[in-house]
Structure formats: structure tokens, C-alpha cells
Amino acid sequence: MALCAHCQKPLTITIEPESDDEDADDDVPMDSEPDTLPDDVHLPCGDHFHWECLLEAYEYSKCPACNRSIVASSSSSSSAEEQIIVDLNNEGGLQQGIDIAPILKEESYLRAYPEERKCRAFLEFCSEGDHRAIAELLKSCGEEMAAEDEDGEIVTEQVGGPSKSADEILRYQDPIGDMASGLHAAVANGHREVAWLLLLLASEYPELDFPALVFQEAGALGVMREDQAGKVDIRTLKDAHGRTAEDVARSVGVIWNGWVGTGRLALLGTVSGSSGGSGGAVTVRG
Structure with a gap:
């Protein structure tokens, strides 16, 4: 069985049973066991990662484990945006051929700028x-x-x-x-x-x-x-x-219709592509 290339642990995640009331532990059956769910991101290079492990180790265009490129250009997009196509197996089931590049890009950005x-x-x-x-x-x-902090303050x-x-x-x-x-x-x-x-x-x-x-x-x-x-x-x-x-x-x-040229979505006199952002705010009802 494949292991996570980052932490070398099985590609699963454990979900503990939840209770709505912290004091209601007696309501949880003694024999209830944590749920074990798949957590596997299979990269194009062949390496596998937990989702969180991939976010932690992610580098823009290369696999964090083998350093091989994991990006591909979209064949259907005129802008040729780079994609990272993976097979994703988690609590939602197996999803093949998923592009996770936008998610990785945003999550990486938010980790840098929370x-x-x-x-x-x-x-x-x-x-x-x-x-x-x-x-x-x-x-x-x-x-x-x-x-309260650790000192009770x-x-x-x-x-x-x-x-x-x-x-x-x-x-x-x-x-x-x-x-x-x-x-x-x-x-x-x-x-x-x-x-x-x-x-x-x-x-x-x-x-x-x-x-x-x-x-x-x-x-x-x-x-x-x-x-x-x-x-x-x-x-x-x-x-x-x-x-x-x-x-x-x-x-x-x-x-x-009725919005373009009325001053609702751009100040009248604003020229597209220029660096200026001012103009007379004359309103014409549309």
C-alpha cells in the first residue's frame, strides 16, 4: 500500500466520534470507534500525499518528494493555464482527473497572507x-x-x-x-x-x-x-x-443592458487600459 511521500504514513485520516455536548460523554457508546477515511492525492509523477501534507510541502510546479514537474497546460483553454491533474480519494469518494492547481494556489497564498x-x-x-x-x-x-490565555488572563x-x-x-x-x-x-x-x-x-x-x-x-x-x-x-x-x-x-x-454607459459600473470618462481612475460622475438613467 502506498504511503504519503511527505510523512510516510498511511493515506488515511481518522475522524473521532463527535458529541454536541462536552458533558455528554456517557451518551457515546463505549465500543464506538473512530472512522477511518481515505486521504490520498495521487500526483501525475506517481507520488501520493495526504491533502494537508501536500499543502504544507507544496512547491509551485514540482513534486515536493521527487522534484519532477507536476504541471500541464490546458488543451482546451486559449490562455494555456497551467493545471495540476490528480486523482483525489477522500470522504467524497474517488475523483479522477481533478485540476487542483487553483486550490493549491489559493491555499498557498492564504498560508502566506492569512x-x-x-x-x-x-x-x-x-x-x-x-x-x-x-x-x-x-x-x-x-x-x-x-x-483566557494560559495564565488565566x-x-x-x-x-x-x-x-x-x-x-x-x-x-x-x-x-x-x-x-x-x-x-x-x-x-x-x-x-x-x-x-x-x-x-x-x-x-x-x-x-x-x-x-x-x-x-x-x-x-x-x-x-x-x-x-x-x-x-x-x-x-x-x-x-x-x-x-x-x-x-x-x-x-x-x-x-x-441599461447599465453600460450610465455611470453605474464605471465613472463616465474612465478610459479602459489607462492608469487613471477618475472622471466626472455624471449619471444617466438606463
């Missing part, structure tokens, strides 16, 4: 169209929890560990994803509710031009626009290709 974990979650919520999750994430910024720490402020999260641009902002992500995936929420919270788009339902929903979610003076307007943000969210909307098509 303070950006909420930023990464924010981008995912924008892509998925989950405006409620976005609101809850933003409200959690700056929250603290009290706990009360200390406070940020919920979820170190993270960015709400303003920083709203304007976050993905350094491992073409510098796309949350507005880029929402537009690319056709999520109008998220786009409206981001415009409300991170732009100077005139309040009178928002539908009343946008304010009602924001109020129900417990978030509202703050003074935007001196803050970066999210509509000016450009990705690594020099595109504003409006440029992305043009490529997406019909779902953004």
Missing part, C-alpha cells in the same frame, strides 16, 4: 451572488472575542484572526486572479443584487439613482452607506487587463 482570508471569502461570495453572506462578512470586521482577539477592514475588503483586488475586484466578479457572473450592494457601500453613485428596494434590503441586512469622501470609488478599479467592471459587462452581454 490576513486576507476574509478578502478571499468576499470575492467568492461576489462570484456566487450571495449578497447576504457579503453583508454578514462586512459586519464581522473589527469584532473581537474575549478569551482575559485577552481579546479579532474574530477569525487578523483581517482587513470592511473598506479594504470592499475594494480588494485579487492578486492571484488578474486583480479582479468584487464588482468585476459580480458582473462577470451576472449578479445584479451584489452589484447594487457594492455600489451602495463602496462608490459615490448618487443615492437618488438607487432603486428603493436596494436601501430596503441593505437596511434589512444591517449595512448602510457611509461617507465615501476620500475613499476609492469601486467603479474606478481595473483588473490586470485594464478593464473596469463596465468593460466586463460589455463582454457578458444582455443581462447588463
Whole structure:
């Protein structure tokens, strides 16, 4: 049987029985045993790893054990993105031919920059169209929890560990994803509710031009626009290709009819591909 090339242990993971009540140990049958589940990432070079062991030892293009290349170029993508195709066997069963390159890239980045974990979650919520999750994430910024240290002293720490402020999260641009902002992500995936929420919270788009339902929903979610003076307007943000969210909307098509050219997704006068991010915010209803 193959062993993990990193820790030399069997390619399994042990799951202890769980109890909802710490004091309810008597409810757990005496003969209950931990579940043993497969945990095997089979790389193209032939080596096997536990998932966590692979994350710990991961190097961008080479196997941590044999130093052979594990990347391949996508044959179906015009951008020829590099892939890492593996067979993955875990609690979900055997999955063959899975590309784990995006996951490895993001997890490696988060291990180096844990303070950006909420930023990464924010981008995912924008892509998925989950405006409620976005609101809850933003409200959690700056929250603290009290706990005792080893000496019994009360200390406070940020919920979820170190993270960015709400303003920083709203304007976050993905350094491992073409510098796309949350507005880029929402537009690319056709999520109008998220786009409206981001415009409300991170732009100077005139309040009178928002539908009343946008304010009602924001109020129900417990978030509202703050003074935007001196803050970066999210509509000016450009990705690594020099595109504003409006440029992305043009490529997406019909779902953004009435938004392009109105000042909703880019300040009027903003020129794609330029380094400037300012322009007159003249609004035309669409």
C-alpha cells in the first residue's frame, strides 16, 4: 500500500466520534470507534500525499518528494493555464482527473497572507451572488472575542484572526486572479443584487439613482452607506487587463443592458487600459 511521500504514513485520516455536548460523554457508546477515511492525492509523477501534507510541502510546479514537474497546460483553454491533474480519494469518494492547481494556489497564498482570508471569502461570495453572506462578512470586521490565555488572563482577539477592514475588503483586488475586484466578479457572473450592494457601500453613485428596494434590503441586512469622501470609488478599479467592471459587462452581454454607459459600473470618462481612475460622475438613467 502506498504511503504519503511527505510523512510516510498511511493515506488515511481518522475522524473521532463527535458529541454536541462536552458533558455528554456517557451518551457515546463505549465500543464506538473512530472512522477511518481515505486521504490520498495521487500526483501525475506517481507520488501520493495526504491533502494537508501536500499543502504544507507544496512547491509551485514540482513534486515536493521527487522534484519532477507536476504541471500541464490546458488543451482546451486559449490562455494555456497551467493545471495540476490528480486523482483525489477522500470522504467524497474517488475523483479522477481533478485540476487542483487553483486550490493549491489559493491555499498557498492564504498560508502566506492569512490576513486576507476574509478578502478571499468576499470575492467568492461576489462570484456566487450571495449578497447576504457579503453583508454578514462586512459586519464581522473589527469584532473581537474575549478569551483566557494560559495564565488565566482575559485577552481579546479579532474574530477569525487578523483581517482587513470592511473598506479594504470592499475594494480588494485579487492578486492571484488578474486583480479582479468584487464588482468585476459580480458582473462577470451576472449578479445584479451584489452589484447594487457594492455600489451602495463602496462608490459615490448618487443615492437618488438607487432603486428603493436596494436601501430596503441593505437596511434589512444591517449595512448602510457611509461617507465615501476620500475613499476609492469601486467603479474606478481595473483588473490586470485594464478593464473596469463596465468593460466586463460589455463582454457578458444582455443581462447588463441599461447599465453600460450610465455611470453605474464605471465613472463616465474612465478610459479602459489607462492608469487613471477618475472622471466626472455624471449619471444617466438606463
